[in-house]
Amino acid sequence: MSADRAERQEEQQRVQRVMRMIRTNIDQLSLRTGDIKEQVVDIRKHFWDEVTIDRGSTDDIVETYISVKQQAELLSERERSHRHAAQQIVKLSRLQQSPYFGRIDFKEDGSDEQDIVYLGIASLLDETGDRFLVYDWRAPISSLYYDYGPGPAAYETPSGKIEGTLELKRQFVIRAGELELMFDTGLTIGDEILQQVLGKGADNQMKNIVATIQREQNRIIRNDENRLLIVSGPAGSGKTSAALQRVAYLLYKYRHMLSADQIVLFSPNPMFNRYVSTVLPELGEENMQQTTFQDYLEHRLSQTFRVEDPFDQMEYVLTAEGEPGYDARIGSITFKSSAAFLDVIQSYRTELESRGLVFKDIKLRGRVLIPASEISDKFYSITTTTKLSPRIHVVVEWLLERLETIMHAERNKPWVQEEVELLDPEDYQKAFKQLRRERRKRQGAFNEGQRESDLLRELVIRRHTLRLASRVKKLRFIDLPATYRRLFADSDTLLEMIGEEAAPSLLPEICKFTVEKLDQGELAYEDATPYLYLQELIEGFQINMNIMHVFVDEAQDYTPFQYEFLKKLFPRSRMTVLGDLNQAIYAHSALPEFEVLLGLYGEAVTETIALTRTYRSTRPIVEFTRGMLADGGLIEPFNRDGEKPTVTAAEDYADLHAKIADRLHDLQHEGFRTTAVICKTAKECAEAFAALSSLTDIPLRLISKDSAAFETGVVVIPSYLAKGIEFDAVIIYDGSGNKYGRERERKLFYTACTRAMHRLDVYCMGEPSPFIAMTDPTTYTSLPAQRE
Numbered sequence: 138m139s140a141d142r143a144e145r146q147e148e149q150q151r152v153q154r155v156m157r158m159i160r161t162n163i164d165q166l167s168l169r170t171g172d173i174k175e176q177v178v179d180i181r182k183h184f185w186d187e188v189t190i191d192r193g194s195t196d197d198i199v200e201t202y203i204s205v206k207q208q209a210e211l212l213s214e215r216e217r218s219h220r221h222a223a224q225q226i227v228k229l230s231r232l233q234q235s236p237y238f239g240r241i242d243f244k245e246d247g248s249d250e251q252d253i254v255y256l257g258i259a260s261l262l263d264e265t266g267d268r269f270l271v272y273d274w275r276a277p278i279s280s281l282y283y284d285y286g287p288g289p290a291a292y293e294t295p296s297g298k299i300e301g302t303l304e305l306k307r308q309f310v311i312r313a314g315e316l317e318l319m320f321d322t323g324l325t326i327g328d329e330i331l332q333q334v335l336g337k338g339a340d341n342q343m344k345n346i347v348a349t350i351q352r353e354q355n356r357i358i359r360n361d362e363n364r365l366l367i368v369s370g371p372a373g374s375g376k377t378s379a380a381l382q383r384v385a386y387l388l389y390k391y392r393h394m395l396s397a398d399q400i401v402l403f404s405p406n407p408m409f410n411r412y413v414s415t416v417l418p419e420l421g422e423e424n425m426q427q428t429t430f431q432d433y434l435e436h437r438l439s440q441t442f443r444v445e446d447p448f449d450q451m452e453y454v455l456t457a458e459g460e461p462g463y464d465a466r467i468g469s470i471t472f473k474s475s476a477a478f479l480d481v482i483q484s485y486r487t488e489l490e491s492r493g494l495v496f497k498d499i500k501l502r503g504r505v506l507i508p509a510s511e512i513s514d515k516f517y518s519i520t521t522t523t524k525l526s527p528r529i530h531v532v533v534e535w536l537l538e539r540l541e542t543i544m545h546a547e548r549n550k551p552w553v554q555e556e557v558e559l560l561d562p563e564d565y566q567k568a569f570k571q572l573r574r575e576r577r578k579r580q581g582a583f584n585e586g587q588r589e590s591d592l593l594r595e596l597v598i599r600r601h602t603l604r605l606a607s608r609v610k611k612l613r614f615i616d617l618p619a620t621y622r623r624l625f626a627d628s629d630t631l632l633e634m635i636g637e638e639a640a641p642s643l644l645p646e647i648c649k650f651t652v653e654k655l656d657q658g659e660l661a662y663e664d665a666t667p668y669l670y671l672q673e674l675i676e677g678f679q680i681n682m683n684i685m686h687v688f689v690d691e692a693q694d695y696t697p698f699q700y701e702f703l704k705k706l707f708p709r710s711r712m713t714v715l716g717d718l719n720q721a722i723y724a725h726s727a728l729p730e731f732e733v734l735l736g737l738y739g740e741a742v743t744e745t746i747a748l749t750r751t752y753r754s755t756r757p758i759v760e761f762t763r764g765m766l767a768d769g770g771l772i773e774p775f776n777r778d779g780e781k782p783t784v785t786a787a788e789d790y791a792d793l794h795a796k797i798a799d800r801l802h803d804l805q806h807e808g809f810r811t812t813a814v815i816c817k818t819a820k821e822c823a824e825a826f827a828a829l830s831s832l833t834d835i836p837l838r839l840i841s842k843d844s845a846a847f848e849t850g851v852v853v854i855p856s857y858l859a860k861g862i863e864f865d866a867v868i869i870y871d872g873s874g875n876k877y878g879r880e881r882e883r884k885l886f887y888t889a890c891t892r893a894m895h896r897l898d899v900y901c902m903g904e905p906s907p908f909i910a911m912t913d914p915t916t917y918t919s920l921p922a923q924r925e
């Protein structure tokens with residue numbers, strides 16, 4: 138037998154041994170959980186039988202108390218054991234699919250012995266409980282697997298760096314207990330295995346990548362020294378994957394002090410949330426919290442305004458060109474997302490310290506009780522501090538006292554009697570009971586009729602006072618919409634604040650648009666964060682001390698405002714932001730480069746990692762898509778073969794739809810599980826969906842901003858909602874210059890095309906987009922419009 142075969146046999150035997158051990162463990166644990174479950178049921182059923190019954194004496198009471206407590210403790214201990222055993226079974230069942238995927242042989246300097254380490258998604262001990270049969274991929278020693286090829290190597294442990302030599306690095310593919318593939322490898326974790334993994338069909342859920350994490354991705358995953366980690370990388374370079382494995386790593390490394398609910402991921406849209414939601418459970422961890430920035434804005438502002446969402450803003454930007462006010466709106470979006478506007482808001486806050494904060498009258502039944510002017514005078518007369526928030530709290534106290542006095546004086550007014558007559562029978566009942574209590578206590582005569590009327594009046598007054606006091610405590614006497622509106626009321630004043638150089642050209646129109654929107658009770662998306670930021674500057678920041686790690690995916694779509702906001706909202710948290718400037722598709726995407734984020738926490742505590750290799754798409758697709766970018770040459774495709782993208786012209790819409798319907802059938806025949814027809818906008822999606830549905834019997838699903846999940850099959854989806862997600866095959870519904878012709882549409886087009894893993898077909902109603910024309914013509918197959 139050759140050495141190779143012998144080794145393979147040895148490994149196969151080891152796999153079988155480990156599998157046997159896993160099975161035995163599962164059997165034993167299942168038996169135990171069965172027993173424990175019976176005990177739990179039994180304890181619950183007979184809980185009171187075991188408890189001594191109190192017969193009245195103090196001793197009895199004490200005895201009863203002790204036995205209830207003992208029973209309860211026993212029950213909760215059994216329940217804990219049951220939970221633990223059940224978790225172990227889940228973990229072992231996961232290992233049963235594939236107990237490990239890698240092996241390293243490491244000799245520490247100065248030692249004669251070699252450590253043989255097998256890596257899997259969870260650790261497993263042998264029968265004695267002394268030796269690891271499998272190490273968790275997140276254990277310190279496991280990093281050797283990701284960081285080094287054979288030769289000198291080192292890894293960090295809590296007690297320092299361990300140096301030595303990596304003598305072997307081996308990869309396995311084990312399925313259902315069988316060793317399918319094994320080979321020794323150099324630094325890069327097996328192209329062969331990556332080929333296998335990436336060659337497979339896309340799913341409607343993201344998968345974990347622990348068996349094939351690349352060295353540069355491992356740097357992201359294990360980076361835990363910095364306050365801010367900025368990761369940039371092209372489409373498909375594994376940014377989201379690295380983020381999710383990083384969450385799993387942090388939960389493992391800091392398991393005694395960090396829990397999943399202390400980590401939050403900001404996602405681009407709700408569908409993406411669902412798409413990534415299975416990765417952590419697959420790795421045996423609970424999911425972190427997932428949200429979108431829009432969710433947060435809604436949560437904070439929806440009581441005051443109808444808040445526009447970024448998708449509606451996007452739809453407007455993409456479809457309303459030429460309409461009146463369009464240019465002003467674009468100006469508004471760009472300006473309000475800029476760092477210059479952040480400065481404006483900061484200086485406005487300073488101005489508000491001496492004048493300009495708008496207050497509201499405090500009213501009772503439409504009548505002014507405390508006029509806004511009086512509140513303003515009080516506010517600006519406070520000299521103990523210049524800061525807004527402490528002064529507001531002084532005003533709150535003052536208002537509460539004033540209210541008490543004013544309301545007391547109100548009690549004999551005729552309106553009180555009117556309201557008394559409208560009180561519920563229960564209120565009368567309450568007053569009557571109170572009266573009875575008072576009667577019992579009092580000696581001598583007292584005027585019951587008068588007293589009852591007083592009590593009812595007091596009740597009316599108390600209710601109004603409480604309601605007004607609650608509004609005061611919620612700071613409703615500050616007119617925030619008017620204070621924000623004031624900033625835009627006079628464009629000359631605003632121009633002075635901004636300075637000629639930084640001011641947008643259509644400032645008067647921007648001001649007019651903003652004022653109109655606010656007057657209609659609407660808040661444009663670009664106004665939402667600045668408005669909220671101003672609110673917090675005035676009232677004091679609402680903070681969340683629980684969150685320890687914030688992840689921002691699609692980081693290029695956030696404005697300086699939003700980063701500043703997140704930093705303030707989560708003061709104890711570290712932040713990981715991941716993005717690609719070439720996918721900055723929103724008009725509000727205002728980060729010219731990620732370096733502007735260096736100032737957020739300071740350079741000394743910030744690290745930047747740039748990924749260049751891309752894994753999602755085949756080499757031909759990457760060669761085509763990177764040609765659309767000025768800096769595309771830096772993108773390095775993973776060497777996976779496939780067909781060249783096609784670019785097909787259509788004569789008219791009937792031809793376009795017929796061609797796409799045919800293509801969908803071909804793709805289905807080839808067995809692709811997920812296909813997306815990507816349209817530029819939701820409007821275009823609706824048209825495409827209607828036309829294609831009538832031409833094919835393949836079920837199509839129309840995805841909108843409210844879709845929470847997408848299934849396998851064919852979806853029709855707007856470009857901006859396809860962000861972060863991938864499909865086996867992508868059809869660009871209309872990649873003509875009419876749709877993707879302007880500079881700002883380049884990124885949208887690039888983002889749409891880079892969703893494809895294996896196939897990309899672009900159809901064009903008219904001349905192809907100039908971004909196709911600028912790519913090397915040998916990178917795609919051009920098919921002319923011709924009817925059969």
Ligand SMILES: Nc1ncnc2c1ncn2[C@@H]1O[C@H](COP(=O)(O)OP(=O)(O)OP(=O)(O)O)[C@@H](O)[C@H]1O
Pocket residue numbers: 331334335344345346349350351354370371372373374375376377378379717720752753860861862863891
């Ligand atoms: N090391 C790896 N091993 C196996 N697959 C990988 C690896 N890195 C990335 N991938 C795969 O590449 C694809 C793209 O990864 P991911 O979505 O994380 O990239 P991204 O950088 O977030 O992309 P985008 O910017 O386009 O949203 C996924 O299918 C992912 O599983």
